[in-house]
Amino acid sequence: xxxxxxxxxxxxxxxxxxxxxxxxxxxxxxxxxxxxxxxxxxxxxxxxxxxxxxxxxxxxxxxxxxxxxxxxxxxxxxxxxxxxxxxxxxxxxxxxxxxxxxxxxxxxxxxxxxxxxxxxxxxxxxxxxxxxxxxxxxxxxxxxxxxxxxxxxxxxxxxxxxxxxxxxxxxxxxxxxxxxxxxxxxxxxxxxxxxxxxxxxxxxxxxxxxxxxxxxxxxxxxxxxxxxxxxxxxxxxxxxxxxxxxxxxxxxxxxxxxxxxxxxxxxxxxxxxxxxxxxxxxxxxxxxxxxxxxxxxxxxxxxxxxxxxxxxxxxxxxxxxxxxxxxxxxxxxxxxxxxxxxxxxxxxxxxxxxxxxxxxxxxxxxxxxxxxxxxxxxxxxxxxxxxxxxxxxxxxxxxxxxxxxxxxxxxxxxxxxxxxxxxxxxxxxxxxxxxxxxxxxxxxxxxxxxxxxxxxxxxxxxxxxxxxxxxxxxxxxxxxxxxxxxxxxxxxxxxxxxxxxxxx
Numbered sequence: 105x106x107x108x109x110x111x112x113x114x115x116x117x118x119x120x121x122x123x124x125x126x127x128x129x130x131x132x133x134x135x136x137x138x139x140x141x142x143x144x145x146x147x148x149x150x151x152x153x154x155x156x157x158x159x160x161x162x163x164x165x166x167x168x169x170x171x172x173x174x175x176x177x178x179x180x181x182x183x184x185x186x187x188x189x190x191x192x193x194x195x196x197x198x199x200x201x202x203x204x205x206x207x208x209x210x211x212x213x214x215x216x217x218x219x220x221x222x223x224x225x226x227x228x229x230x231x232x233x234x235x236x237x238x239x240x241x242x243x244x245x246x247x248x249x250x251x252x253x254x255x256x257x258x259x260x261x262x263x264x265x266x267x268x269x270x271x272x273x274x275x276x277x278x279x280x281x282x283x284x285x286x287x288x289x290x291x292x293x294x295x296x297x298x299x300x301x302x303x304x305x306x307x308x309x310x311x312x313x314x315x316x317x318x319x320x321x322x323x324x325x326x327x328x329x330x331x332x333x334x335x336x337x338x339x340x341x342x343x344x345x346x347x348x349x350x351x352x353x354x355x356x357x358x359x360x361x362x363x364x365x366x367x368x369x370x371x372x373x374x375x376x377x378x379x380x381x382x383x384x385x386x387x388x389x390x391x392x393x394x395x396x397x398x399x400x401x402x403x404x405x406x407x408x409x410x411x412x413x414x415x416x417x418x419x420x421x422x423x424x425x426x427x428x429x430x431x432x433x434x435x436x437x438x439x440x441x442x443x444x445x446x447x448x449x450x451x452x453x454x455x456x457x458x459x460x461x462x463x464x465x466x467x468x469x470x471x472x473x474x475x476x477x478x479x480x481x482x483x484x485x486x487x488x489x490x491x492x493x494x495x496x497x498x499x500x501x502x503x504x505x506x507x508x509x510x511x512x513x514x515x516x517x518x519x520x521x522x523x524x525x526x527x528x529x530x531x532x533x534x535x536x537x538x539x540x541x542x543x544x545x546x547x548x549x550x551x552x553x554x555x556x557x558x559x560x561x562x563x564x565x566x567x568x569x570x571x572x573x574x575x576x577x578x579x580x581x582x583x584x585x586x587x588x589x590x591x592x593x594x595x596x597x598x599x600x601x602x603x604x605x606x607x608x
Contacts, residue, residue, distance in 0.1 A: 132607055135505055135518050136600040137213050142516075142564030142593050143199075143220040145530065148187060148255065149177035149227075154219070159535035159560045163255035164262060167242050171264045173234065175242050178227030181332075182589040183528035185255045186243035188332050189231060190320070191394040193279040195590040196224035197348070198464070200286035201404075202598030205468055207290075209605040217597060218290065225287045225302060228280055232309050238277045240320050241265040241327040251545035252552060254533050260545075265327030269312075273320030275334045277313035278341035281306045285348040303352055310345045313338075314361075336388075336396040339369045344397040347404050362405065366418060369398060389422040390429045390439035392461050394591050399426045403465045403472075410476040423469060428482035430462060431496060435484045445509045445574040446499055453584025456514060456569035457592045459504060463497045464595035467602055470494055494602075501599055504566065509574045516588070517563035524557035527580045527587035531562040552580055566592045 144157040148164045167187070168175025179195065181188045199221045207214050231239035244261040251260050267273030284306035291299040319338055320328050328334070343365050350358035369388055392399040402423040409415040429439035430448065440448040440458070450458045470493035473479065480488040506513040506521070513519035516526060526532075533539075533548045538559065551559070558580075565588035570576040577585055 130502060130505055130507070130603075130607070132501075132600050132604040133211075135515060136210065136597065136604050137216075138515060138518050138564035139566070139593050139597050139600055140213055140216045140220055140564065142562065142566075142588070143179065143223070143590065145562045145565065146179045146181075146590055147177075147223060148180055148185075157563065159537060160530060161256045161536050163258070164242075167262050168230070168239075168264055170262065171239075171266060173230065173239070173264065175227070175230055175239060175264060177223065177230065178242075179224060179590050180255060181591075183526070183531075183583075183587045184248055185253070185258050185260070185529065186241065186245050186248050186331075187227075188245075188328075189228075189238075189240050189242070190276040190279055190328070190332050190334070191589070191591050192224065193228060193276065193283040194394040195594045196221060196228060196283040197279065197286050198461075198591065198594035199224065199597060200283065200290050201468075202464070202595065202601065203290050204286065205471065206598040206601035206605075209601045211604075213601075218294075221287055221290055225284065228283055229301070229305060232280060232284075232305055235308070236312050236316070237266050237268045238273060238280055238309060238312070239264055239266050240273050240276045240324050244327075245331050246326060252529060252533070252548040253545060254529055254535075254543060254548070256536055257542045263327070265324035267320050267323050269316045271323035272313075272316040272318035273323050274313045274317045274338035275341040276320050277309055278338065278345035281310035281313060281345035282341070282348040284309065285345070285352040289352050306345075306349060306352070310342075310349060313345065314342055332394070334395060336391070336398075337369070339365065340388075340397040340401065343369065344401050344404075347401055351404070351408075362401075363415075366401070389425050392465055393457055399423070399462075399465055402426065403469050406469065407472045410472055410478060424480045424482075427466065427469065427480045427488055427493070428486075430466070431482065431486075431488055431492070433486055434482040434488070435486060436482055441572065443570065443572050443574045445503060447503045447508065447570065447574070448500060449572050454568035454587065454589065454592070455572075455584075456504060456566055457589065459500050459569070460566070460592050460594075460596040460599065463500045463599050466493045466497050467599055470497075497599065498603060501596075501603060504569070504596075508570070510570070510576060512570075512576055514567050514569050514576075516565040516567070517561055523567050523576075523578050523586060525578050525580050525586065526558060526562065526565060526567055527583050528558070528562055528565065531558040531560045531565075532580060534559050562588065564593065566596060568592075 150162050178187050181191050244263040247260040284302045288299045288302035346358045346361040388398040402419045405419045406423045428434040428436040470490040474490040504514050506519045513522040532551050567588050568585045
């Protein structure tokens with residue numbers, strides 16, 4: 105809803121962004137710097153001289169040799185040593201979107217953000233170097249999870265799982281296309297040749313993903329499941345990829361693809377709840393993350409259809425439903441619940457992945473709404489302004505970095521109190537500088553069982569976060585709460601950049 109005649113409640117909501125209500129004791133500049141630094145701790149491959157997290161060393165230098173490819177590089181997704189390329193590609197997409205929306209607010213951290221993106225895209229190019237194929241995973245997940253080894257001297261199987269025309273994987277391939285298209289825009293002004301390479305590869309990979317349809321759940325089996333099974337189908341990734349390609353190229357065929365296929369996405373979302381698939385009817389428009397791209401599509405597209413009534417449906421109505429499903433004061437059905445301390449929750453583990461991703465979408469949509477002089481009418485005279493989305497998101501950000509019932513920052517190394525026993529092999533086991541001798545499969549168990557803090561500080565890592573009652577168990581064995589992931593941090597980069605600009 106937009107217009108000049110607004111219900112009285114809007115005045116109340118816009119008034120929430122006063123200096124007093126936005127006053128903050130947090131150092132968003134420090135949080136942003138550390139949020140980006142975390143990605144250096146997740147690097148795989150031959151580390152550059154500029155590496156700042158110096159306790160990490162070179163690792164997995166023969167990746168891809170089993171299939172005759174150079175697959176050295178990229179990121180470990182979380183606390184173990186597998187390169188799951190589906191969430192890695194999503195991480196790269198979100199880092200790129202963060203820079204596209206908020207890069208001008210990052211200051212000196214922009215260069216580090218660009219380096220984080222390029223570390224991902226260099227690897228994505230390698231993983232798509234063979235035509236009509238995409239590498240979906242590197243490292244045998246079961247073998248890797250059976251041992252507790254540092255990435256620097258691990259000896260578990262580094263199996264390469266590849267999707268092909270005969271064994272397709274449209275979701276992982278289309279997410280690659282999205283990441284490559286988004287990143288091509290990031291580098292367009294600074295490195296046109298690299299940007300062109302990324303964009304051309306994106307178009308090739310999207311064509312492969314669309315022409316040879318199928319799920320990587322089936323094609324590479326144990327390489328994907330149960331760790332990163334795709335529960336939402338692959339149409340959302342195909343539409344997401346096409347939307348990013350349209351944004352990058354302006355080619356009408358990609359916009360036509362989005363329009364013609366948007367209604368083909370399932371209205372039922374299946375989410376992983378402690379390893380058990382759970383169905384949510386009509387929940388698609390409120391989902392966003394490494395698996396489900398539904399809300400992200402609507403917010404991304406909304407920028408170019410917000411002022412075009414003929415093209416706004418279903419994107420703007422669905423984006424508005426997404427907003428109303430989150431804001432506490434909205435009378436409509438909710439897609440989230442809230443802890444007593446105010447943190448939003450969705451079912452399943454690693455909850456902060458939802459808090460950071462949804463906060464990012466709300467911040468981006470707030471910007472688009474403000475530019476179009478738009479508000480969202482949730483019914484019963486509840487009208488949501490862009491300022492309200494900013495104030496709501498600030499509450500989520502502040503909770504994550506310490507304004508919560510435990511006064512606990514869930515970002516390692518930020519603030520006086522943060523998790524010290526995170527589930528992360530590189531952080532738990534002594535680094536090569538401390539212990540140059542090889543640590544075997546079970547040789548690290550003694551460190552996992554220690555009651556002391558981890559030996560290496562994984563600065564900037566955002567862990568899975570508290571339980572729904574605001575409690576937190578700082579334990580390496582509580583994986584849903586204590587394990588960091590790249591896709592928790594990636595969207596938070598953009599959100600922190602925005603608040604850095606408000607509170608320099």
